[in-house]
Amino acid sequence: MSTTANKSGQQPDVALTINGLAVNAHTGMTLVEAAWHAGAPRVTGVGCMEGVCGSCRVMLRRGTNVTVGLACQTFAENNIEVVFLPPASAPRHHYEIDDFKDAWDIHARFQDIFPEASRCRHCHGCDTSCPKGITVENGVALAAAGRYREAGGTFFECVMCELCDVACPELIAPAHVGLFCRRVTAHFHLRPPNLIYRLEELRRERQGATLAERDEE
Amino acid sequence: MSNGIPLAEALARYRPDADIGLLPELADPKLADMDTLLNTYHPDHLRNSVIKLTVGTNAGDSCQRELAGLLQAEAFIDEADLAGTPVTDIDVLVIGGGGAGCAAALAAAEKGARVLLATKLRLGDSNTVMAEGGIQAAIEPDDTIQRHIQDTLRGGHHAGDPALVSAMAGDGPEVLRWLIRQGMQFEQTPSGDLHTRRAGGMSTARLVHCRDYTGLEMMRVLREAVIQHRSIEVWEQSPAVELLSNEHGQKCVGAVLTSLLDNQLRIVRTRSVILATGGLGRLHLNGFPTSNHLGATGDGLVLAYRIGARLRELDSFQYHPTGLVHPSHLSGKLVTEGVRAAGCLLVNGFGQRFIDELQPRDVVCSAILRECGEGRGVRIDDQRVGVWLDTPRLERANPGLLEKQFPNLMTRTRVSGIDPRTEPLLVHPTLHYQNGGAVIDANGATTVPGLYAVGEVAGGIHGRNRIMGNALLEIISFGRRAGIAATANRDRGPKKVTLEHVNRLRRALTLADMPMTQRAPRILPDYAAGGVWKR
Numbered sequence A: 001m002s003t004t005a006n007k008s009g010q011q012p013d014v015a016l017t018i019n020g021l022a023v024n025a026h027t028g029m030t031l032v033e034a035a036w037h038a039g040a041p042r043v044t045g046v047g048c049m050e051g052v053c054g055s056c057r058v059m060l061r062r063g064t065n066v067t068v069g070l071a072c073q074t075f076a077e078n079n080i081e082v083v084f085l086p087p088a089s090a091p092r093h094h095y096e097i098d099d100f101k102d103a104w105d106i107h108a109r110f111q112d113i114f115p116e117a118s119r120c121r122h123c124h125g126c127d128t129s130c131p132k133g134i135t136v137e138n139g140v141a142l143a144a145a146g147r148y149r150e151a152g153g154t155f156f157e158c159v160m161c162e163l164c165d166v167a168c169p170e171l172i173a174p175a176h177v178g179l180f181c182r183r184v185t186a187h188f189h190l191r192p193p194n195l196i197y198r199l200e201e202l203r204r205e206r207q208g209a210t211l212a213e214r215d216e217e
Numbered sequence B: 001m002s003n004g005i006p007l008a009e010a011l012a013r014y015r016p017d018a019d020i021g022l023l024p025e026l027a028d029p030k031l032a033d034m035d036t037l038l039n040t041y042h043p044d045h046l047r048n049s050v051i052k053l054t055v056g057t058n059a060g061d062s063c064q065r066e067l068a069g070l071l072q073a074e075a076f077i078d079e080a081d082l083a084g085t086p087v088t089d090i091d092v093l094v095i096g097g098g099g100a101g102c103a104a105a106l107a108a109a110e111k112g113a114r115v116l117l118a119t120k121l122r123l124g125d126s127n128t129v130m131a132e133g134g135i136q137a138a139i140e141p142d143d144t145i146q147r148h149i150q151d152t153l154r155g156g157h158h159a160g161d162p163a164l165v166s167a168m169a170g171d172g173p174e175v176l177r178w179l180i181r182q183g184m185q186f187e188q189t190p191s192g193d194l195h196t197r198r199a200g201g202m203s204t205a206r207l208v209h210c211r212d213y214t215g216l217e218m219m220r221v222l223r224e225a226v227i228q229h230r231s232i233e234v235w236e237q238s239p240a241v242e243l244l245s246n247e248h249g250q251k252c253v254g255a256v257l258t259s260l261l262d263n264q265l266r267i268v269r270t271r272s273v274i275l276a277t278g279g280l281g282r283l284h285l286n287g288f289p290t291s292n293h294l295g296a297t298g299d300g301l302v303l304a305y306r307i308g309a310r311l312r313e314l315d316s317f318q319y320h321p322t323g324l325v326h327p328s329h330l331s332g333k334l335v336t337e338g339v340r341a342a343g344c345l346l347v348n349g350f351g352q353r354f355i356d357e358l359q360p361r362d363v364v365c366s367a368i369l370r371e372c373g374e375g376r377g378v379r380i381d382d383q384r385v386g387v388w389l390d391t392p393r394l395e396r397a398n399p400g401l402l403e404k405q406f407p408n409l410m411t412r413t414r415v416s417g418i419d420p421r422t423e424p425l426l427v428h429p430t431l432h433y434q435n436g437g438a439v440i441d442a443n444g445a446t447t448v449p450g451l452y453a454v455g456e457v458a459g460g461i462h463g464r465n466r467i468m469g470n471a472l473l474e475i476i477s478f479g480r481r482a483g484i485a486a487t488a489n490r491d492r493g494p495k496k497v498t499l500e501h502v503n504r505l506r507r508a509l510t511l512a513d514m515p516m517t518q519r520a521p522r523i524l525p526d527y528a529a530g531g532v533w534k535r
């Protein structure tokens, strides 16, 4: 029933290592299932198991080839070495969106907060590490050019695994740049008439109600 | 038990162009038959699945059996464990880092509180991030708050608390404004309105969304807002294993956290604790697979019950009809209801239709269980059985539709080498949502002073059945209410932190002659706990 990693009756047919432990798994198991199956230590970064939470970050070594990915989206294969990465450390860039008062000076604020973004050296490190195939490098360039709406659009499917942040030699933190772009776009420019109309209607109703209460007193 | 049609045989028999003919009588239940169907096959009514609680605030009330075992279980720690444990003092402690927890933390911080948010896994690892469909709010011209309230109460079979429902529905438009201010994007119409959809149980279009990634968009924005906030500290990989009470065991004054990284206990002392621990799909009640994230193990219910909070609707859960059976790593994961809404049929192992696919979730779920129970399911092995979701037929009738409208489903199955355009998907009901939870008031306050509960861990809003889109609204509406109320609590704070409430439940269990072999909360399901967490 519940344990997805249970294939009772069959012989394991894939041999790999996870966090230094030799693991025998079955074809078709994801790296998360393989880790559970073997009781691999220090596997605390698992959440959704369907590729949307960005927690199950792993480093993968096949021979001399090293890549990163999401463990719940990668299947067990022979001889692969898997290391579950520790949670990312707190971001170095700080801002609170409520501090932004004026959309006209947003580019100045962006440059204060993310000064490194204009120093991209186009190494593609972010692009190659992104498990969602996002054109991260281009997103960063758009942001540095002040094109926040388009930049944010690039990051639409971002799951905040922050693997691009780890890859970036200039410490640009592309994941947080992307989110900044998306957030300021909504914060300053999303002004839907149907919502605004209803909010005003409700405000008046409330006001009417308090006035009526006052009259009664 | 191996009744059902073996996979290979069923596949050989399956034809996407077979003439299915009219709905057989079995598939078109009359209202009275519908009740029988529910009473016979819905998991809430399974024989032996519900028992009466023996000890605690809800003694005598009905409760799902496995959950009852955890509510009436032994704690992990006693006084001896607390000696020498490091102590942190804070204004407000939020337990759980999904949407409800983040909303509560942000609201408390906006009101000037110093906040500690402790969460079991990574911040944002939650059911919230997985939500696809959308969030309800009455914003269209033909809609009103009143209609939203009525739809919610009707959908919940009138078991919900009208005061809570009207608080939530009334907050709807303001919740959207707050989310936009935090930086959340929504789908818009060409004229700039928020785009709305109508979904099951709604009398008009009310579902606001960010394509099919509403939960992801909400969660990554709130996560970033929390991380960036100067008054909020976040502890990840730090599950709560117990609450703390005052010397009379009457009031909540803090919590004990452990760490999945170093197994070190930590005490947090505070005036207000906000529980936002989410649901319990990963308890796999009645042996069901689940759509929930790994951390959904019902911890909040266990902690709240032990400190004396009243709970409700502990025998009512939502099972989504179409969870995937195969491939095994996606077991229990949802195939969105939209696929059936687009015309996709359900057929059994004999290639017959057996239910009107657009009946309410609980009815369709029961019908699938009937097919499987009576030997008309498709069986992979001893444990896995299901019915076909006939996607190839849908594709034949509407070439290109799957790729265009359900990219999320297509991507997920492609990773596993399955093509729903040519192979039908094997599906089975999956445990999806906890309808009940802690009894709360309009501030999210539980019946225990100092303890708040918000989000899926709280009860009373959805009655005995939740309609789509109300969970995402609830978590922000009540998350913010509780954050504000918890900050306003000007209590002088704890003099003493104790485990008096644990001792009280232990005494009750001993008196009732109940075994104390099981410990709770669960923290992680057994299959995932191996290298991480020793009970």
Ligand SMILES: Cc1cc2nc3c(=O)[nH]c(=O)nc-3n(C[C@H](O)[C@H](O)[C@H](O)COP(=O)(O)OP(=O)(O)OC[C@H]3O[C@@H](n4cnc5c(N)ncnc54)[C@H](O)[C@@H]3O)c2cc1C
Residues within 6 Å of the ligand: B095, B096, B097, B098, B099, B100, B101, B118, B119, B120, B121, B122, B124, B125, B126, B127, B128, B129, B130, B131, B132, B133, B134, B135, B136, B215, B238, B239, B240, B241, B276, B277, B278, B279, B291, B292, B293, B295, B296, B297, B299, B300, B334, B432, B433, B454, B455, B456, B457, B468, B469, B470, B471, B472, B473, B475, B521, B523
């Ligand atoms: C696949 C799926 C699709 C859905 N689609 C929709 C939809 O379209 N619309 C809608 O309205 N609703 C939907 N829902 C329901 C909705 O997503 C959830 O009910 C809601 O997000 C719950 O929010 P929450 O903050 O209460 O809990 P969660 O988001 O689950 O967060 C709970 C948090 O608490 C943490 N936690 C648990 N135990 C402990 C502990 N002991 N100590 C510390 N932390 C702990 C967890 O790790 C988690 O981070 C869906 C649910 C699922 C699973």
Ligand code: SF4
Residues within 6 Å of the ligand: A054, A129, A130, A131, A132, A133, A134, A136, A155, A157, A158, A159, A160, A161, A162, A163, A164, A165, A174, A175, A178
């Ligand atoms: S853009 Fe960065 S954070 Fe987002 S999914 Fe890609 S690698 Fe992960």
Ligand code: SF4
Residues within 6 Å of the ligand: A119, A120, A121, A122, A123, A124, A125, A126, A127, A136, A137, A140, A167, A168, A169, A170, A171, A172, A174
């Ligand atoms: S990794 Fe950093 S420096 Fe390299 S291309 Fe990406 S953003 Fe630019």
Ligand code: FES
Residues within 6 Å of the ligand: A045, A046, A047, A048, A049, A050, A051, A052, A053, A054, A055, A056, A070, A071, A072, A073
């Ligand atoms: S567990 Fe969520 S992305 Fe892998």
